[in-house]
């Protein structure tokens with residue numbers, strides 16, 4: 384079934400991959416983005432409505448000129464460390480911004496939303512694998528902002544019948560295999576792009592944040608999930624909302640934990656380059672281990688990741704990072 388989809392934050396890293404997949408599947412897409420972190424070049428040929436979630440008039444304008452079957456909402460501030468220093472920015476953009484979007488949807492009679500949540504809602508895990516029932520205890524304002532929106536969506540389902548799916552991504556990574564879209568954050572804080580930038584000598588040596596965690600080599604463990612596998616879960620979520628009322632949550636990861644040193648070792652193999660690093664102190668707000676139990680997404684949504692090997696994730700990112708089409712390190716602009 385062809386759908387009209389509004390993608391908020393669709394010019395950003397994950398959103399732009401989502402937009403490409405929606406187009407490949409024959410859906411009509413409009414992107415709403417303030418380009419604070421996104422790039423128009425990431426979504427060539429797509430209707431881009433430049434506007435800000437914090438300006439309700441921008442949203443009202445977009446909803447008055449288009450009609451949508453559903454909204455996929457990626458737009459947010461995403462840096463954990465910055466959220467500790469400036470919680471006000473995170474609560475305003477991520478919580479107030481989402482409330483503004485929900486008001487606009489309600490005024491326009493749009494009743495379905497897929498929301499980007501995060502493993503950061505859980506805090507330090509109590510079990511080896513984190514499923515949807517794991518208690519939530521965010522360690523930082525970024526995680527709290529997402530936790531708050533999850534609660535808002537649950538309450539809005541009860542009050543107004545809003546249908547929603549919160550997808551809690553673990554560590555998004557990788558790029559489209561054709562190398563035309565990829566991760567281009569500025570500043571870049573994520574591990575895999577930083578490692579690849581170090582391999583290209585585009586940044587100084589990498590600092591590994593702590594080697595005194597209770598893990599096999601002392602460095603943090605994360606569950607890296609390919610950006611296109613995240614995007615495909617959103618398509619499944621759109622189908623799911625057709626037949627299911629209420630607010631739903633799913634954890635999205637591969638269920639494989641890799642240490643920071645595993646990532647460095649794999650990147651060294653993939654790139655064939657030396658990647659200089661030093662061990663530094665822990666980063667405030669970091670959990671030691673975050674690995675998903677995504678059984679529910681697999682069974683209930685029928686989702687199957689296609690790019691689950693860390694090697695493949697890093698290979699696709701490496702293709703992008705060697706010749707990014709946009710972003711701070713763009714070549715051949």
Ligand SMILES: NC(=O)c1ccc[n+]([C@@H]2O[C@H](COP(=O)([O-])OP(=O)(O)OC[C@H]3O[C@@H](n4cnc5c(N)ncnc54)[C@H](O)[C@@H]3O)[C@@H](O)[C@H]2O)c1
Pocket residue numbers: 391392393394395396397398415416417418419420421422434435436437456457458459460461476480499500501502551552553554555556568
């Ligand atoms: N990258 C990850 O590893 C990861 C992990 C878990 C969850 N998430 C969530 O996924 C979503 C997308 O992450 P990403 O890595 O693609 O981030 P990103 O920064 O690349 O994309 C976010 C986009 O939203 C836009 N935006 C931000 N605030 C806006 C506003 N007020 N109005 C309009 N547009 C606005 C930005 O310009 C950008 O294009 C975020 O909600 C993030 O919290 C990301």
Ligand SMILES: O=c1ccn([C@@H]2O[C@H](COP(=O)(O)OP(=O)(O)O[C@H]3O[C@H](CO)[C@H](O)[C@H](O)[C@H]3O)[C@@H](O)[C@H]2O)c(=O)[nH]1
Pocket residue numbers: 461462463501502503552553554555572573574575577589590591592593603604605643666669673
């Ligand atoms: O220069 C770096 C960057 C990262 N790391 C380590 O690498 C791992 C991954 O760090 P990222 O910054 O790439 O990702 P996070 O796990 O901190 O955060 C990601 O997952 C979170 C959920 O926990 C949020 O959703 C957030 O938006 C998303 O980027 C962490 O153990 C971190 O300590 C380093 O050692 N050095």
